[in-house]
Amino acid sequence: MTTVATPTGAAQTMVLNMGPQHPSTHGVLRVILELDGEIVVKAEPIIGYLHTGIEKSCEKLTYAQAITLTDRIDYLAPLSNNLCYCLAIEKLLNLQVPKRPQYIRVLLTELTRIASHLVWIGTHAIDLGAMSVFLYTFREREEILKILEYVSGQRMMTTYFRVGGLALEPPPGWLERVRRFIDSFPDHLDEYEDLLTNNRIWMGRTKGIGVISAADAIALGASGPMLRGSGVAYDIRKAFPYSSYEEFDFDIQVQTAGDCYARYQVRMAEMRESLKIVRQAIDKIPAEGPFRAEAPGVTPPAREEMKTSIEGLIYHFKIYTEGFAPPAGEVYQAIESPRGELGVFLVSDGSAKPYRVKFRTPSFIHLQTLPKLCEGRLIADVVACIGTTDIVLGEVDR
Amino acid sequence: MDPQGADKNPVVLKLRERDAQAISEVIEFRGEVTVVVPVGHLRRTSEFLSADPSLGFSFLADITTVDRFPVEPRFEVNYHLLSLERRERLRLKVRVGGNDPTVPSVTPVWPTANWHERENFDLFGIRFEGHPDLRRILMPDDWEGHPLRKDYPVEGYR
Numbered sequence: 044m045t046t047v048a049t050p051t052g053a054a055q056t057m058v059l060n061m062g063p064q065h066p067s068t069h070g071v072l073r074v075i076l077e078l079d080g081e082i083v084v085k086a087e088p089i090i091g092y093l094h095t096g097i098e099k100s101c102e103k104l105t106y107a108q109a110i111t112l113t114d115r116i117d118y119l120a121p122l123s124n125n126l127c128y129c130l131a132i133e134k135l136l137n138l139q140v141p142k143r144p145q146y147i148r149v150l151l152t153e154l155t156r157i158a159s160h161l162v163w164i165g166t167h168a169i170d171l172g173a174m175s176v177f178l179y180t181f182r183e184r185e186e187i188l189k190i191l192e193y194v195s196g197q198r199m200m201t202t203y204f205r206v207g208g209l210a211l212e213p214p215p216g217w218l219e220r221v222r223r224f225i226d227s228f229p230d231h232l233d234e235y236e237d238l239l240t241n242n243r244i245w246m247g248r249t250k251g252i253g254v255i256s257a258a259d260a261i262a263l264g265a266s267g268p269m270l271r272g273s274g275v276a277y278d279i280r281k282a283f284p285y286s287s288y289e290e291f292d293f294d295i296q297v298q299t300a301g302d303c304y305a306r307y308q309v310r311m312a313e314m315r316e317s318l319k320i321v322r323q324a325i326d327k328i329p330a331e332g333p334f335r336a337e338a339p340g341v342t343p344p345a346r347e348e349m350k351t352s353i354e355g356l357i358y359h360f361k362i363y364t365e366g367f368a369p370p371a372g373e374v375y376q377a378i379e380s381p382r383g384e385l386g387v388f389l390v391s392d393g394s395a396k397p398y399r400v401k402f403r404t405p406s407f408i409h410l411q412t413l414p415k416l417c418e419g420r421l422i423a424d425v426v427a428c429i430g431t432t433d434i435v436l437g438e439v440d441r
Numbered sequence: 442m443d444p445q446g447a448d449k450n451p452v453v454l455k456l457r458e459r460d461a462q463a464i465s466e467v468i469e470f471r472g473e474v475t476v477v478v479p480v481g482h483l484r485r486t487s488e489f490l491s492a493d494p495s496l497g498f499s500f501l502a503d504i505t506t507v508d509r510f511p512v513e514p515r516f517e518v519n520y521h522l523l524s525l526e527r528r529e530r531l532r533l534k535v536r537v538g539g540n541d542p543t544v545p546s547v548t549p550v551w552p553t554a555n556w557h558e559r560e561n562f563d564l565f566g567i568r569f570e571g572h573p574d575l576r577r578i579l580m581p582d583d584w585e586g587h588p589l590r591k592d593y594p595v596e597g598y599r
Contacts, residue, residue, distance in 0.1 A: 264553030
């Protein structure tokens with residue numbers, strides 16, 4: 044206990060451990076709160092409970108094997124991680140990916156963005172006392188996971204993007220399922236907004252709470268909706284387009300208030316923008332064409348060839364056992380994940396295994412803003428502030 | 442790839458113009474520019490890059506280390522900078538030896554560096570001089586060793 048000066052005079056503070064087992068910390072986050080009554084004097088996030096050493100493990104795997112680990116970093120947006128890591132390898136190899144897999148990648152990562160935002164709005168609302176939104180959003184999220192399962196065979200840990208393109212040809216009729224989902228989804232979005240946007244309790248719990256200025260957000264390295272909610276129109280899909288994003292027509296959603304409500308508005312509007320992108324992608328994806336780049340020694344031969352020719356079998360075996368060796372060098376590839384700037388720094392020493400892989404994860408950096416968001420506020424607002432940063436602890440600790 | 446191309450980069454020219462000693466090497470690979478800076482010049486170069494309005498590298502995306510063990514100097518600390526206005530990225534790199542690796546902290550320049558530097562201290566054992574609160578962040582406080590160093594085994598007993 045320490046004595047602090049407060050507006051009403053000197054007071055004794057109390058230290059309270061929030062977490063690591065706390066339902067609204069979204070995983071195993073511990074926040075040490077120093078409290079003056081109900082006012083938070085100091086908040087200190089303690090992390091590392093979910094540290095699994097993914098970066099170290101990657102160094103012992105071939106480039107392609109490590110893709111499966113990237114799913115587990117941000118388990119709410121596995122395809123975004125797959126994409127970022129694969130793009131980094133492709134940059135290292137100077138490998139051109141055909142347009143068809145590029146558009147499919149865009150479509151699926153935008154669906155992932157919607158699924159991730161649905162988990163966020165559901166859990167954020169449940170933390171602030173609106174139980175029903177959670178039940179609705181998880182219903183729609185399940186529809187997206189069913190599409191991902193239909194395409195890749197997995198609901199969550201998809202590992203569907205591979206070096207040079209996709210793991211396999213998407214099954215027939217998958218676009219029909221996507222179309223059915225995007226036709227029904229705008230009504231569901233309206234439904235969530237009916238429940239929240241003008242809800243007095245929701246506004247009371249989020250407006251003016253967790254305010255961060257644009258200058259502070261930049262200084263603390265915030266990106267994604269955390270930055271756009273403070274009025275900075277920075278979106279990597281526009282600033283440094285990847286995977287043909289420059290061919291898609293969508294707007295950057297910006298709000299200037301910098302509070303929890305502004306970030307809520309940004310994310311809700313982003314889901315509508317994602318729908319626009321998905322709709323355009325459906326029209327753009329050619330019915331015929333390769334689902335993977337042809338790069339001898341890097342991408343495996345077609346399945347038919349592997350089964351009928353001895354060269355094909357040898358190549359298949361060599362690629363899956365030895366892997367491929369990109370030239371020595373280092374690249375940094377960033378994408379706009381649902382949470383913000385997801386970066387992969389990849390260092391190659393010319394061997395078949397990455398020399399060093401670093402994941403620049405937005406959650407890690409956003410958690411650093413938590414003290415800024417909630418110090419001086421009520422203890423009940425800490426929950427709102429954790430929710431609004433949209434952290435995934437797997438991504439924080441890696 | 443083309444060393445001439447990297448030397449003509451406006452940011453590199455600007456840095457050279459300010460202090461030719463502050464750049465020991467410029468690397469260009471796959472369109473990404475890396476400026477290698479002597480450790481002693483890191484703090485001043487960072488301040489210049491973030492404060493100069495025509496450069497505007499106000500956003501520090503990431504700090505990360507590469508361990509080149511057993512080569513000396515062993516550690517390369519990489520700073521990924523971003524200029525939001527000009528939509529440009531730049532990588533700063535400093536090289537430090539394995540014997541008590543010490544790098545000046547850039548937390549006063551970019552506050553976001555606080556946790557990045559703690560992470561590099563934790564996993565690589567690099568001391569950031571002038572850091573306000575240099576403690577382990579991911580590993581337990583009583584952990585021995587620095588897991589991402591190349592002489593730290595991936596599996597089994599040490």
